[in-house]
Amino acid sequence: MSESTEKKMVRLRSSDGEVFEVEESVAKVAKTLQDMLEEDCADAVIPITCVRAPILTKVIDYCKDQVMISSSSSTTNNPNERTEQERKAWGQKFMEGVDSSTLCELLVASNFLNIEGLLNLGVDKMVSMIQGKYPQEIRDMFNVVNDFTPEEEEEIRNQNAWAFERDPYYKKRSSSK
Amino acid sequence: MSSLVSADADLVHRMCEQFRDLHGDEDLDDGRGGPFDHCKSCLYEKAESEKADVCGLTEMLFNCAVSALASALQITTQLIDDDYPADDPRRGPLERCVVVFRTSREVMNNAYPYFRGPQYEYERGRALVRNARAICFQGCIGAFDSTGVVPEELLQPMTEFDDLCNEIWLVTDDLRFSSSILCTTQRQRGRRGEISKDGRSMEDLMVRKMGLNSEYCCDHQSSSSNLSEELLIEILVRLPLKSLVRFKCVSRSWRQIISDPRFQTRLPFITTTAGLFYQKWDVFHLGQVLGYASVSSSTKTSTPDLHDLGTYNCNLNFIPNHPNLRLMDSRNGLLLFLHGSARPPMPYVYHGSHPPHPDVFFVCNPITRRWVSLPQCPEVNHWLDCFLVSDKSSSHQYHFSVVRIGSVISSRLKLSVFHSEKGEWVDSSNITTPNNRGFLTSRGIVSADGRIVYRVAIPRYLLKIDLQEQTCGEIELPENPSGLPCFGLYGTKNHLRCALFRGRSQLQIWDLILMSDEDADGKEEAAGWVLKHSNCIEPLIKPRFGWSGMMRLLAFHSELKVLYLGFSNKIISYSIDDERVEVITTFARNFDLDGAMKVHPFVPCIALSLGAPPA
Numbered sequence: 001m002s003e004s005t006e007k008k009m010v011r012l013r014s015s016d017g018e019v020f021e022v023e024e025s026v027a028k029v030a031k032t033l034q035d036m037l038e039e040d041c042a043d044a045v046i047p048i049t050c051v052r053a054p055i056l057t058k059v060i061d062y063c064k065d066q067v068m069i070s071s072s073s074s075t076t077n078n079p080n081e082r083t084e085q086e087r088k089a090w091g092q093k094f095m096e097g098v099d100s101s102t103l104c105e106l107l108v109a110s111n112f113l114n115i116e117g118l119l120n121l122g123v124d125k126m127v128s129m130i131q132g133k134y135p136q137e138i139r140d141m142f143n144v145v146n147d148f149t150p151e152e153e154e155e156i157r158n159q160n161a162w163a164f165e166r167d168p169y170y171k172k173r174s175s176s177k
Numbered sequence: 178m179s180s181l182v183s184a185d186a187d188l189v190h191r192m193c194e195q196f197r198d199l200h201g202d203e204d205l206d207d208g209r210g211g212p213f214d215h216c217k218s219c220l221y222e223k224a225e226s227e228k229a230d231v232c233g234l235t236e237m238l239f240n241c242a243v244s245a246l247a248s249a250l251q252i253t254t255q256l257i258d259d260d261y262p263a264d265d266p267r268r269g270p271l272e273r274c275v276v277v278f279r280t281s282r283e284v285m286n287n288a289y290p291y292f293r294g295p296q297y298e299y300e301r302g303r304a305l306v307r308n309a310r311a312i313c314f315q316g317c318i319g320a321f322d323s324t325g326v327v328p329e330e331l332l333q334p335m336t337e338f339d340d341l342c343n344e345i346w347l348v349t350d351d352l353r354f355s356s357s358i359l360c361t362t363q364r365q366r367g368r369r370g371e372i373s374k375d376g377r378s379m380e381d382l383m384v385r386k387m388g389l390n391s392e393y394c395c396d397h398q399s400s401s402s403n404l405s406e407e408l409l410i411e412i413l414v415r416l417p418l419k420s421l422v423r424f425k426c427v428s429r430s431w432r433q434i435i436s437d438p439r440f441q442t443r444l445p446f447i448t449t450t451a452g453l454f455y456q457k458w459d460v461f462h463l464g465q466v467l468g469y470a471s472v473s474s475s476t477k478t479s480t481p482d483l484h485d486l487g488t489y490n491c492n493l494n495f496i497p498n499h500p501n502l503r504l505m506d507s508r509n510g511l512l513l514f515l516h517g518s519a520r521p522p523m524p525y526v527y528h529g530s531h532p533p534h535p536d537v538f539f540v541c542n543p544i545t546r547r548w549v550s551l552p553q554c555p556e557v558n559h560w561l562d563c564f565l566v567s568d569k570s571s572s573h574q575y576h577f578s579v580v581r582i583g584s585v586i587s588s589r590l591k592l593s594v595f596h597s598e599k600g601e602w603v604d605s606s607n608i609t610t611p612n613n614r615g616f617l618t619s620r621g622i623v624s625a626d627g628r629i630v631y632r633v634a635i636p637r638y639l640l641k642i643d644l645q646e647q648t649c650g651e652i653e654l655p656e657n658p659s660g661l662p663c664f665g666l667y668g669t670k671n672h673l674r675c676a677l678f679r680g681r682s683q684l685q686i687w688d689l690i691l692m693s694d695e696d697a698d699g700k701e702e703a704a705g706w707v708l709k710h711s712n713c714i715e716p717l718i719k720p721r722f723g724w725s726g727m728m729r730l731l732a733f734h735s736e737l738k739v740l741y742l743g744f745s746n747k748i749i750s751y752s753i754d755d756e757r758v759e760v761i762t763t764f765a766r767n768f769d770l771d772g773a774m775k776v777h778p779f780v781p782c783i784a785l786s787l788g789a790p791p792a
Contacts, residue, residue: 107408119411127415135427142404144428156426163422 010037011045012060018053019045022060025071029063031114051109055102059109062094062118095125100141103129134164410440453734453741454512455748455762455776456504502539506565507777511577513565514539538595540565540577554581554593554602566627578627580644590642590649608642608649622664622673631664631673639675655687655706663740665733674709676730676740682715686740686753710753717758722747734778741776748776 008024010033027046028034036046048056098106103126110118130138139146146153157164404412413421413435425432434440502514516537541548567577576597583591583606590608595601621632630642631652639652654662658677667674673689687706719725724744731741731748740751741761748761 104404107404111405111408123408123411123415126412130412131416131420133420133423135423138424138427138431142427144431146427147429148426153426156432160422160425163419 012056013045013047014051014053014056015049016053018056020053020056020060022063023067025067026060026063029066029115030059031116033113048109048113050112052105055105055109058102058106059113059115059118062115062121065090065094066117091121091124095121098125100126100129104142406434410434413440453732453748453761453776453778454504454507504775504777505538505563507779508565508577509567510542510780511565511567512541512543512777512779513563513579514541515563538563538579540579540597549597551579551595552601554595562621562632564621564623564627564630566623566625580623580627580630582621582630582632582642592642592644594644605644605647607647610640610649611651622666624673625666633662652689655708656685660727661730663730663732665740667733674733675706676733678728678730681725681727682713682718684710684712684714684740684751686710712756714751714756714758717751717756718744718749721758731776732778739778741778743776 009021010024010027012020012022012027012033014020024037028037033046051059095103103122107119107122107126110122130141133141135146138144148156413424416424421435425435502516504512505515506513516539537553538551539548540551563579563581565577565579578597579595581593581595583593588609589606590610592605592608593602594605596603621630623630628643628645630644632640632642634640634651637654637657639654641650641652643649654675654677656677656679659680660678662675662677665674665676666672667688675687675689677685677687679685686709688709690705690707714728715725718728722745726744728742728744731743733740734750738753740753742749742751747763750759750761751757752759
């Protein structure tokens with residue numbers, strides 16, 4: 001009984017109306033929420049209006065993991081403690097199979113909630129997804145409209161011709177997929 | 178200048194009026210002063226003082242914007258509380274509010290530190306502005322956001338709607354009420370639901386552009402374009418240069434971000450940061466150690482060896498035999514390498530033991546990874562030094578030349594020059610050196626146009642070799658230096674600059690003023706040395722590094738106004754303007770500076786390509 005009163009719960013509402021109940025310590029991984037909780041201005045449901053439920057689930061997963069790490073690392077010689085390598089591997093696994101639009105939402109969410117670790121993880125993932133790609137692929141991915149005239153685009157390409165050459169490294173990588 | 182101020186003041190006044198119109202007087206004048214009183218009085222004050230400069234104006238604008246933000250939050254929070262019953266969960270502080278302002282480009286440029294500066298926190302009544310962040314948008318539009326996450330798209334409508342386009346916009350969005358967007362405009366009151374020119378409602382547009390509407394966020398299709406400029410920049414700065422340059426043609430806004438010098442300062446150091454290459458002969462491993470160190474004060478990093486340069490997009494492994502390359506010179510973003518298997522560096526030259534070997538030179542741009550190898554020089558005699566000359570012309574193609582200075586045999590100087598346009602080496606051996614003065618190794622510089630080579634001659638002379646006139650004259654150094662002087666070029670005319678030590682630590686910097694005589698075919702005559710800088714640098718070095726011995730002058734960095742010095746196992750930079758000393762790199766062991774160490778100031782250049790693509 002005493003344990004349940006210790007673990008204060010916080011309710012978060014996603015943009016599509018789903019309510020998540022998480023431990024306060026989990027919510028506090030997000031700096032934005034931490035500030036709100038510390039100022040006691042979040043006694044009701046906290047609306048996270050720019051984050052959809054599936055994204056918020058992912059964010060909460062991340063926060064839960066962070067809480068697990070920090071609570072275990074406080075006690076010495078803990079088997080749960082991770083080395084730099086393990087952390088990297090965990091990050092990769094966490095981001096595995098995330099597509100670009102989900103990733104964008106995840107980035108917006110982690111930026112809004114101010115979760116630095118998740119933001120870094122997402123940015124790194126995004127970098128690995130877009131590097132070596134060609135402009136058209138980027139436009140498709142980010143829904144960017146090409147507002148250059150064909151002549152202008154040609155000129156930029158000519159000025160930076162070296163950057164548009166085929167890179168054997170990326171070719172090899174994409175063909176191995 | 179003052180017209181801008183008064184325009185802003187007028188706008189703030191109108192903004193105030195608008196609040197009154199919308200919500201009635203009593204809400205605002207509750208004894209705490211009007212909501213915008215602070216900004217109003219600042220602006221009026223500033224408008225009245227004719228001395229308002231850009232700095233003052235910028236500061237004032239930002240103060241007003243933050244203040245307006247806090248006021249708006251306060252008012253709106255008040256209104257929410259008044260409109261809803263006590264038990265309504267929607268009561269309470271407002272979540273978010275944005276102040277958008279337009280100003281002159283000049284002010285915006287000046288405002289840059291504000292955008293990268295700290296987050297602002299303001300508290301007024303019940304309204305708390307948390308993590309307010311100034312965000313710079315394209316051109317002359319900026320914004321203050323109470324949460325720090327305004328997507329760039331927000332600003333697009335500003336240019337679409339002329340009649341709504343004014344100096345300061347206030348956009349508040351209460352996340353719990355879907356419809357409280359207020360914006361102030363000149364001709365049209367941005368009340369909710371009003372219809373704009375193209376038939377879409379203002380509110381709809383603003384909500385969409387802010388990406389706050391939940392429906393919009395759920396929209397999978399457009400979620401990607403939701404990334405704010407801030408987030409996009411975070412991603413772009415981590416990309417390799419090649420991708421980055423490629424993405425310049427994604428769209429105009431992408432190009433604008435990537436081309437922005439402020440963005441470029443955030444890139445990994447080698448792609449945009451000036452610095453220096455250093456190469457030393459490692460006697461333990463019998464190999465070359467090549468490193469690069471940037472000189473941007475805080476992000477200073479050094480790379481231990483050639484292979485690690487790859488981390489910074491400057492892997493030289495695109496050149497065949499790259500571990501054997503010896504860096505000879507650097508100019509305008511190009512590097513001159515010698516295929517180093519032929520000969521160890523200068524102090525280890527044993528002329529007798531090495532048979533003459535044809536030298537293979539490479540010129541490369543480490544940033545674009547383009548390189549060309551030069552044809553073998555027909556003259557295989559021993560040579561002392563070589564220089565790279567490159568002309569930053571407007572064409573996309575780099576032209577360069579390489580000057581190779583041979584030894585002096587019975588007062589005859591042997592010179593070979595390679596021009597990339599001609600593609601061949603030209604030898605000359607008609608230059609007579611005066612008084613049989615000997616050359617000292619590795620101390621010299623070539624003028625920007627490649628016409629004149631300066632070399633130090635014993636004991637205190639500078640030889641001036643004019644390649645065009647095929648003459649060799651001498652210039653006496655201004656002082657008798659202790660140790661070797663070092664040379665650089667300065668200013669738009671690329672005059673010669675010389676740094677030397679008087680005694681142990683009196684550093685002097687002299688400029689060689691050349692007088693151009695129009696009557697004598699524009700031939701330049703040395704008119705003498707002018708002392709530009711003199712400072713005893715021992716107090717800067719001894720307390721910090723515990724070094725009181727001689728220091729070596731290594732090189733000038735013309736663009737950074739920095740002089741490189743070496744002592745013990747360190748290379749340090751000395752900035753001439755503010756007399757500041759910083760450590761560039763520290764080696765594990767003391768290095769032999771007697772010529773084994775060569776440093777080459779470098780300024781990256783990606784705009785121009787070099788020669789044909791590598792095969």
